[in-house]
Amino acid sequence: MTAPDTLAPLTGSAPATAGEELRALVKLAGPLVGANLLQMAVAAVDVIFVARLGTVELAAATLGVFLFNVLMYATIGLTTAAAPLIAAELGRRKHAVREVRRSFRMALWVGAAAAVVVMAILWNGEALLRLADQDPDVARRSGHFLRILLIGIVPAIAAGVMRTAAAALGRPGWAFGVTGMALAFSILANWCLVFGNAGFPRLGLEGSALASVLSLSAMAIAYWLILHFDSRLRRYRLFGRWWRSEWSRFREIVRLGLPIALTWMAEGALFGGASLLMGILGVKEVAAHAVALNIASLTFQVPLGVAQAATIRVGMAYGARDSHWITRAGRMALAVGAGSMAVSAIAMWIAPRLFVSAYLDVGDPANATVVRLAVSYLAVAAVFQLVDGVQVVAAANLRGLQDTRVPMLVALFGYWVVGFGTAVALGFRTALAGVGIWMGLAAGLLVVSILLTWRWSARERIGLARAR
Numbered sequence: 001m002t003a004p005d006t007l008a009p010l011t012g013s014a015p016a017t018a019g020e021e022l023r024a025l026v027k028l029a030g031p032l033v034g035a036n037l038l039q040m041a042v043a044a045v046d047v048i049f050v051a052r053l054g055t056v057e058l059a060a061a062t063l064g065v066f067l068f069n070v071l072m073y074a075t076i077g078l079t080t081a082a083a084p085l086i087a088a089e090l091g092r093r094k095h096a097v098r099e100v101r102r103s104f105r106m107a108l109w110v111g112a113a114a115a116v117v118v119m120a121i122l123w124n125g126e127a128l129l130r131l132a133d134q135d136p137d138v139a140r141r142s143g144h145f146l147r148i149l150l151i152g153i154v155p156a157i158a159a160g161v162m163r164t165a166a167a168a169l170g171r172p173g174w175a176f177g178v179t180g181m182a183l184a185f186s187i188l189a190n191w192c193l194v195f196g197n198a199g200f201p202r203l204g205l206e207g208s209a210l211a212s213v214l215s216l217s218a219m220a221i222a223y224w225l226i227l228h229f230d231s232r233l234r235r236y237r238l239f240g241r242w243w244r245s246e247w248s249r250f251r252e253i254v255r256l257g258l259p260i261a262l263t264w265m266a267e268g269a270l271f272g273g274a275s276l277l278m279g280i281l282g283v284k285e286v287a288a289h290a291v292a293l294n295i296a297s298l299t300f301q302v303p304l305g306v307a308q309a310a311t312i313r314v315g316m317a318y319g320a321r322d323s324h325w326i327t328r329a330g331r332m333a334l335a336v337g338a339g340s341m342a343v344s345a346i347a348m349w350i351a352p353r354l355f356v357s358a359y360l361d362v363g364d365p366a367n368a369t370v371v372r373l374a375v376s377y378l379a380v381a382a383v384f385q386l387v388d389g390v391q392v393v394a395a396a397n398l399r400g401l402q403d404t405r406v407p408m409l410v411a412l413f414g415y416w417v418v419g420f421g422t423a424v425a426l427g428f429r430t431a432l433a434g435v436g437i438w439m440g441l442a443a444g445l446l447v448v449s450i451l452l453t454w455r456w457s458a459r460e461r462i463g464l465a466r467a468r
Contacts, residue, residue: 014317014325021332025309028172029336033305035163035175040298042183042215043069049190050208057205060141063129064209068149070268071121075114075153076160077264081257082107083308084315084400085249086168091319097236104165104238106249110257111157122150141205148209155213155220162223168312169233171226178222186215259408260399266408270415270444277427277437285434288373291359292438296381296388299344303337303389307396310337314400318465326465330397330456334390341389348382377438384442387449394452401464403455410451419444 015021043065050061082103089099121128126143130136159178166174189211196202203210227233271293278289310333317325348355352375353362360367360374395407423440426432432439459465 014320014322015328018328018332021313021328022336025306025313025329025332025336028167028312029306029309031172031174031176032167032308033302035179036301036305037298038176038179038183040301042179042186045183045186045190046208046212049194050205053194053204056135056138056141059135059138060145061205061208063134063138064125064142064145064149066272067125067128068122068146068153070265070272071118072153072156073268074261074265075111075118075157077261078114078257079107079111079157079161079253080164080260081253081255081404082161083164083168083311084256084318084402085252086165087312087315087400088319088402090168091316091322093320100165100169100236101238101240102246102249103253104161104236105242105244106246106253107161107164108158108242109245109250110253111161112154115153115157118153119150122146122153145205145209148206149212152213152216155216159216159219159223162220162227165238166223166226166230166233167308168315169236171230171233172309174223174226174230178219178226181222182215182219185218186211189214256399256402256404259404263395263404263408263411266411266415270419270441273420274423274437274441277423278434281427281433281437284369285373288370288377289434289437291356291370291374292377292381294359295348295355295378296385299341299348299385300388300392302340302344303392306333306337306340307392309333310393310396311400314397315402318401323460323465326401326459329400333393333397334453334456337389337393338386341385345382345385348378348385352378352382373434376435380435380438380442384438384445387442387446391445391449391452394449394456397456398452398459398464401459403459403464406455407452410455411448414448414451415444418447 015024046061046065047058051058085103086100089096089103092099123146125146126139129139129142134142163175163178166172190208192198192200193203193207193211194205195207201207224239227238275286275289275293278285310330313329313333314326317329353371355378356362356371356374360371362371395411398404398407419440421440422443423437426436426439427434428436430436455462455464
């Protein structure tokens with residue numbers, strides 16, 4: 001089996017020039033960006049099908065998917081610690097095959113242990129939503145939805161670990177291919193199971209949950225086949241002796257991964273909290289916020305893919321103990337991440353109505369208020385695009401140096417003390433309203449960006465980067 005991309009053998013050798021580093025980064029990041037965008041499309045498919053079932057079903061699915069995604073991505077963040085460890089092992093080169101296999105195996109163990117906890121939480125989804133004072137009927141339907149969807153947490157985590165390993169070992173193109181397959185599978189499964197087409201039973205909301213489980217399982221099976229049959233990946237025999245424990249490596253993944261999980265949850269909860277604040281202002285503010293946030297999320301997938309690649313590139317340089325390579329890899333990733341967001345920021349600033357028109361009929365007078373609000377929010381989004389791109393890449397660079405605890409504290413302070421605090425103050429104590437809430441988001445991202453960039457710049461002075 002041949003991968004749809006071919007990177008230079010990952011032997012830990014440093015690129016000779018900045019141009020070579022740029023090419024290596026782009027080759028690694030490109031497929032990951034594409035996979036991230038396709039993953040958003042997979043999520044959109046579920047919404048499109050469920051929306052036709054009715055308001056209660058859509059609300060139930062929205063709440064259920066939100067709870068599922070928060071816990072799933074936190075757990076995947078926990079296992080993402082395998083990426084810098086594998087990259088460092090490749091950079092060191094000594095016994096790389098054996099050490100890579102250990103990190104991969106223990107990442108799966110950590111994910112399996114976390115999955116048990118997550119599944120127990122999701123099993124009680126209805127009770128949690130009732131505690132959050134949600135509509136009883138919506139909570140009940142969402143609870144049934146979650147009790148099917150929770151089965152997908154195991155294949156989702158397994159697929160996340162396998163995707164990380166494949167990318168770190170030089171096969172990022174498989175992430176794009178597998179996610180594209182999952183998108184097509186999800187469309188077909190929803191069409192068959194939600195509405196009972198092609199001879200399948202009409203399962204409605206539960207059919208959407210089952211379609212998601214089947215799609216996630218298909219992804220996990222695809223990655224399993226790839227790791228077994230890809231000519232480069234199979235030499236690592238990643239599933240060899242899968243029952244054998246490596247408790248020191250297990251603890252290392254938890255030590256590095258737990259702060260990553262908490263950081264991701266803090267950022268996701270900030271934007272979720274902003275949505276709740278918008279709900280206090282009014283329905284039109286929520287609709288405009290949803291449109292603007294979706295646009296910003298789409299453009300964010302580019303620096304996110306760059307960040308995923310940066311962790312691997314910096315991690316390899318860290319394993320090689322090559323300070324010049326560390327500097328070159330980190331700077332190149334920051335430049336590409338910031339540059340991509342500069343392009344999107346300019347586009348949002350020049351033609352915000354064009355972006356909004358993809359979601360709303362901007363010529364319909366009934367949409368005038370929502371369009372006006374969305375355009376005003378995008379004006380703020382254009383500003384924080386740059387700092388958002390910088391902060392996600394700076395955090396990834398530090399992750400490559402296996403530095404995750406302090407960045408987590410920075411994220412908690414920046415997002416919740418500065419970001420959420422400013423959003424509340426400007427949104428409800430000034431006339432800015434929704435624009436003030438978005439300014440709060442920008443303030444939080446700006447503070448995190450400045451602090452993480454400073455920490456990256458000071459890495460050698462504070463002992464994070466070991467020179468050869």
